[in-house]
Amino acid sequence: MSNTTEILNATAxxxxxxxxxxxxxxxxxxxxDLHVVGIKDNGYxxxxxxxxxxxxxxxxxxxxxxxxxxxDAPVLEEMMIDLPVGGEFALVDDVLNSGRTLLWxxxxxxxxxxxxxxxxxxxxxxxxxxxxxxxxKGLSLSTTLQDTVQLNxxxxxxxxxxxx
Numbered sequence: 065m066s067n068t069t070e071i072l073n074a075t076a077x078x079x080x081x082x083x084x085x086x087x088x089x090x091x092x093x094x095x096x097d098l099h100v101v102g103i104k105d106n107g108y109x110x111x112x113x114x115x116x117x118x119x120x121x122x123x124x125x126x127x128x129x130x131x132x133x134x135x136d137a138p139v140l141e142e143m144m145i146d147l148p149v150g151g152e153f154a155l156v157d158d159v160l161n162s163g164r165t166l167l168w169x170x171x172x173x174x175x176x177x178x179x180x181x182x183x184x185x186x187x188x189x190x191x192x193x194x195x196x197x198x199x200x201k202g203l204s205l206s207t208t209l210q211d212t213v214q215l216n217x218x219x220x221x222x223x224x225x226x227x228x
Contacts, residue, residue: 071213072203072225077186080202081110084184085117087200088154089124091182095152097125101145103169104132106215107157109222110186114156131155131169138168145172152180158215159225160185160201163194170196187213187225 072080092098100118102111108130115128133143147153153173160166166183173181188201191209205213205227212228 067228069227070224071187071205071227074222074224077202077215077222077225080186081113082117084186084200084202085114085121088114088182088184089118089122091199092124092152092154092180093122095124095180097127097148097151098154099127099129099147099151100154100156101129101131101147101169101173103135103155103157103165104130106159106217107131109217109220110158110184110215111156114154114184131172133165133168133172135165138165140168140172140175143168143172147173147176149176150179151176153178154182154184156184158186159213160188160196160198161191161213163192163196166198167194167196186215189213 100111100115102108115126131145182199184200185198186202188198188204190206214226216223
């Protein structure tokens with residue numbers, strides 16, 4: 065049986081999301097339009113949560129976009145997303161592990177020549193293998209390479225973040 069440790073409970077996740085929404089607003093407060101891109105599945109869920117809160121605190125025109133990709137074998141041509149060239153983008157994922165998924169997503173978004181591109185994650189692990197970083201993070205966590213961090217979302221509600 066594997067050991068699991070709860071890192072964040074539902075209340076802590078809600079607080080992190082609220083803070084991240086304010087930080088995202090602070091970073092993009094001069095934008096007229098902001099395109100929030102969530103990496104499917106849990107990254108998109110987090111992006112939805114952030115957009116809901118941003119719309120309450122800001123008058124920025126915000127559009128939410130899902131980025132569908134195979135996280136195990138990403139291929140640029142297979143990543144489906146339609147964005148305006150030269151827009152202001154906020155890329156969102158749940159957990160930054162090795163950095164591979166976020167790096168592939170950034171490469172894809174760079175094809176749209178963004179005016180501004182920020183990255184946001186709920187949990188940032190300290191074991192990146194690729195040169196990518198999260199501009200905004202809910203929690204920084206040092207773990208072993210063997211550990212896995214999971215955001216558990218059930219029926220659209222975050223239950224917890226666990227270290228497995």
